[in-house]
Amino acid sequence: GERTERQQALVEFAAAYSQATAGSADDIPEENIEQLFDQLLAVNPQAAEFVYRSEDGSYEALRLQFGVTGNARIDDIADDNREVAGVIESESGGESSGRPESGEPPHDAATTEELAEELRRLGVDATEQPDAGFGLVFYSDENAESLVDEVEGLRGNFEHYDTHLLTSVRAHAGRTAVVSLWKNERAANTASGFLGDLTGVGGDGIGGPLADRDAADHADTTTDDRDAAESPVEGTDDETDDDIRGELADLDIYAGQPHGEDVYAMVLYSAADTAELREEVDSLSDGFDRYDTHVGTDLYGGTATDRAAVVSLWDTRDAADTAGDYLADLPEIVGRAGEESTFGTMGMFYTVKPDYREAFVERFETVGGMLAELDGHIETDLMVNAADENDMFIASQWTEQEAALEFFRSDAFRDTVQWGRDVLADRPRHVFLA
DSSP states (O other): OHHHHHHHHHHHHHHHHHHHTTSOGGGOOHHHHHHHHHHHHHHOHHHHHHTOOOTTSSOHHHHHHHHHHOSOOGGGHHHHTHHHHOOEEOTTSOEEOSSOTTOOOSSEEOOHHHHHHHHHHTTOOGGGSTTOOEEEEEEESSOHHHHHHHHHHHHHHHTTSTTEEEEEEEEETTEEEEEEEESSHHHHHHHHHHHTTSTTTTTOEEEEEOOOHHHHHHHHHHHHHHHHHHOSSOOOOHHHHHHHHHHHHHHTOSTTOOGGGOEEEEEEEEOSOHHHHHHHHHHHHHHHTTSTTEEEEEEEEESSSSOEEEEEEESSHHHHHHHHHHHTTSTTEEOOTTTTTSEEOOEEEEEBOGGGHHHHHHHHHHHHHHHTTSTTEEEEEEEEETTEEEEEEEEEEESSHHHHHHHHTSHHHHHHHHHHHHHBSSOOEEEEEO
16 A cells, blocks of 8 residues: 555665765765655655755755765664655554655744844844855754854754855854855755754744845945944944955055955953953953854053953954944943044054064054154054964054055055065954954
């Protein structure tokens, strides 16, 4: 009867699966993928349709399933592959449904606007993944630190596939979230089954299509403008960042640094005691280290002012913005000269070879003297990392963007960049303020 046929189909599927996955899932021959798909079609036509070949004919979703599940034992195949087969054979001889036979993923459907808002709150800028077509967000009762290893295991498998763009753990408002971005909905739906099985998730997730790049950029700019008006933190907008990046690339003043290593900074100034600040900053930095987008958070002391600077570096603007909510709670946060009406340029971070530190400081003093005479310049301070005197941050404030760029075009700045190649222990990091 029908049940016997289904049982036989499961056995054949298990055998084909076991043979195909004896090696790496990436190495499965296309003909084996086709054989597996045929067997799955016999088991459950609806599930087969769900994992049907992607547009380029590579069976991406099915291949992803094999890669993540691994080499399951044949006697466990029905259970281990419930996301694919959509059916679990019970010991009583009956049939119970695991994932619905239609292959329906465990997340709730969200609109583009709902997903974009959720990603923004979690500090994820989807526009930095221009190929992203579908996003997933799952919430877990586990704390972020406990979930990191489990998610890393999934991400390691996801990264074998071209459709995967990002999977990371986030913490927001006392909750732990896992964000995953994919090129298309089909691959995202397959991944959703695994994300929904993470510890503490319990099906609490959403998924939806991502906005087109132009619309997303417009939304982000609007949000950033609103946030900038309410925040004591230095900032520039996306259009300004792009203008400066273009200028610096044209002027060849990146000292060999590729654009991909630019990062965003959240910079706050405080009049609090350095020792008091350092303890709190270290605690925040340890917490931030759980997130993939965190580059570093450090305390710097000014050489031209009495202020201390707390600098938090991130791979994305949204992540830096989110960090600002925590950094703003540090003690005795103060403003800076003209911050309401002036242009805060990018920061410039330098790690100097110890033998050249004194020469670097002297060079800065020379350039600083020249800056004081330039139209549009308000203040430039060399700030030193409280934990490493060879790590320095130059914070520069100008009346307008063009005044800053005029300096960057000058021979004096070019000469300084060239000289720096010999005295720096690492390439300089040009940081755009979030």
